Amino acid sequence: MIKIAVLGYGTVGSGVVEVIHTNQEVINQRVGEELDIKYILDLREFPGSPVEHLIVHDFEQIVDDEEVKIVVEVMGGIEPAYTFVKRSLLAGKSVATSNKALVAKHGAELLAIAKEKNLNFLYEASVGGGIPIIRPLATSLTGDIIDEITGILNGTTNYMMSKMYHEDADYDAVLKEAQAMGYAERDPSADVEGHDACRKIAILSSIISGKLVDFEDIYTEGITKITLDDIQYAKAMNMKIKLLASCKRDGDKLCAIVAPHLVSKEHPLYNIEDVFNAIFVKGNMLGDSMFYGSGAGKLPTASAVVGDIVEAAKNPGHSVMATWDADKLELEDKSDTTKKFFVRMKGAVSEWKEQLQEVFGRIDIVVLDNKHDEFAFVTEIMSEGSYFAAAKAFPQICQMIRVK
C-alpha cells in the first residue's frame, strides 16, 4: 500500500480525492499496489464529510510520517506551498503539484533536490490542466529540437474572447458572465492581465531550453484593451483574437511573449473555443503538432495530478520528469523579435496612406463599412523595435494587436 498526503482540500484537492475514489480499482491496477490517502491538510474541519477523519491541520504530522511516500501539493500560491514541498522532498517524499506559480518560481531548485534524492517532483497539472503536455515534452518529443510552443493556456480569457467573437458581447459583459460561471475570480487580473499564462509559458520554455526562463522576463500583455471593434476587424480578415503565450527559437535565442494575437483560420489554434486550452508545438523533425483539452476545472486538473501520483508511485527511486538548470536563460530582446502588426488608426485612409507606406513599407489596408472615422492596416513582418519607432510618428494610432 502506498500512502499519500494531500495538501489543501480546495477545488483541485477535493478533485484529486474524487478521482482516486472513483477510479480506485483501475488506478490500483496501474500502480500495482493500493493507493491510500492517509492525510488531507487543511485549515478547515469539513465535519460530516466522508474525508473528515483524514483532515489534519499540522504539516509536521505529514512530513514526520515515514509511511507517507507521496505528497500532493494543491494549495496554490508560493507560501506555505514552497516550504511544505521543499521539506517533503528533503524528507524523502515525492511530490506532485498543480501549482504553476510555485513551479515557475522555484521549479529549478525543487527539481534539483528531487533529482539528487532520486525522487520525483511532478507538475503536469501546472500547465494546460488535464492536457498531457509536460510529460510528452519530457519523454516523447526527445528526438526533436522544439522550435516553437504557442499555447492558449488560460481558459477564462479564451472563454471571454470566444463570447466576444460569437455573441458580439463587449468585454465588461463577458467578464461578468465569466465571473458568474465561476470561470473568472472576483479579482480577475491574474487571468485577464496574462499573468497566469505567463507562468505557464515560462515553465514550458524552461523545459524546452533546459534552463530557467524567469517569468518576470517575459513581456506580458492581457486582453483588457480588446474591444468589439477589434473583433469586427478580426472577422473582416477571417481571423480571431486569442490570448497566446508563445516561446520561439530565433537562431540561438528564445523569445517569449504573452499577448493577444490575431490568429488566421489556417492555424490549428483558431478553432480552440470556450474554456478549452491548446498547445501548439513545432519540432524541427516532427513538424506541427497540437495538444488540446480542458485547461482548467476541478476534475481535469485533478486527473493530471493523479496521473503524476501514479507515475511517482510506479517509479520509486527513479526520476522521470523534465528538469532544467538554475542558470537563467537570457531571452531575446523583445524589440528584436519580429512579426506582423495589426494597427487601427483614427482618420481617413486617403489622408494617411502615403505617409504610412513611407514609414512602414508595404501595408494591407482594412476598412470596415460601418467605421467612417478610422481604418486599420497590417504591416509586413518587422521587429517590435522598428514598429514602435515607426508608430511614434502617428498619435492617431488607437490600437495595435500582434498577428500570429
Add this chain to the structure above:
Amino acid sequence: MIKIAVLGYGTVGSGVVEVIHTNQEVINQRVGEELDIKYILDLREFPGSPVEHLIVHDFEQIVDDEEVKIVVEVMGGIEPAYTFVKRSLLAGKSVATSNKALVAKHGAELLAIAKEKNLNFLYEASVGGGIPIIRPLATSLTGDIIDEITGILNGTTNYMMSKMYHEDADYDAVLKEAQAMGYAERDPSADVEGHDACRKIAILSSIISGKLVDFEDIYTEGITKITLDDIQYAKAMNMKIKLLASCKRDGDKLCAIVAPHLVSKEHPLYNIEDVFNAIFVKGNMLGDSMFYGSGAGKLPTASAVVGDIVEAAKNPGHSVMATWDADKLELEDKSDTTKKFFVRMKGAVSEWKEQLQEVFGRIDIVVLDNKHDEFAFVTEIMSEGSYFAAAKAFPQICQMIRVK
C-alpha cells in the same frame, strides 16, 4: 556510448538516421550518453552513401553483438520483423518499432518478453506517426478510465476526403493525386479499405483495455464507396465525411469500428484536414482531449521512433511502456452498438416519408436542390442491428454513412 542497430534503411529507417544525426548534440544530452548507430541492416548496399560502412546484410551479426543495446525495427510487415524483434528481445536488447502490423498482431507476446526481461519494447510510432499518443495514454492519462478514443489515423484517406470536400474532386481523381504525391501506394487498399487504421485502433484499444483487442474482430469499412454526392449532402448538413477509427466503452464492453463517418462542425475532429492525423480521447475525469499532428511521413515518424530510442536508452532495466495481456477481449457485438445513420434513397420524399417513419421512427429529411430523383434522411440513435433490419425493407436505399 550506447550502440544501436537499425533494421531497414527505407523511408523511416533513413529518417531515423537523419534525426539522430541532425539533432545529435541535444539527443546525447537528453540520454546522458552518446547514441551511436553501429549497424544498419538492409538487403541493399547503398554505395557512396554516408552510411555505407554501417550496412550489414546478416541479422546474426547484430543479435550476436552484445554491444548493441537497442534494436530499431523499421522494416514493416510481419516477417522477418517478428522473428528479428523477438530474437533481439530474447538476446537482451530493447526494441523500438514503427510497425503497426507487428504490434497489432504480436504486441502482447513481445511486451510480455520485454517485461519479463526488464527491457523496453516501445512502439510510439506505430500509431499517429509523430503524434505522442501511446506514451500519454500509458503514463499521463493513468488517473482516468478512457471512455472513448476516436482517431483520424490514416493520413492518405484524410487527404483524399479533404480534397473531395474542398475541391469537389471525385474519388478516382483524388486517389490518383494522392498516388502522384506519394501519399498513397500503387495498391492503395491498406489505406482506402481501412486496414491501416484498423490495426492502429486495435493497438489503442488494447492499451486502454489492458487486454488484446484482435484487429480481425474490428468491423472495418473503407472510403471507396464515398462519392461527391455524399460530400454534397455533408456540406448541406454542415458536416464533413472522415474515416474514423473508434473505440468506445459501452457499459462493461468496448465497441470498436473503422468506417467513414459524418462529423459535425462542433467536433474537434471536424477541422483535421489533409494528411494530418488526430486522436480524440475522452476520459471519465479528464473529459475531452485531442492530440494532433503529422500522422505519417519520414521525419515525423522517425521523430517518434527516436523518442522511443531515447526512452529506452534512459531507462535500462526499467520497463516504461503500456502493456496488455494476451487474453483476447471480446468486443461488443457490432449489431448492439448504437448511433445515428445517414441514409440516401432513390425516389421522392412524399412517396416514402410515412413508411420510413413507421419503420425508423423520427427521421430528419435532407433534400438537395440539384437532386431530383433522390433524398436523404438521418435517423435517431439506434442500434446497427435495428438499422439493418429496418433498411432491408427499402431496396431503394443507395448509401448509408454512420454519423459521429
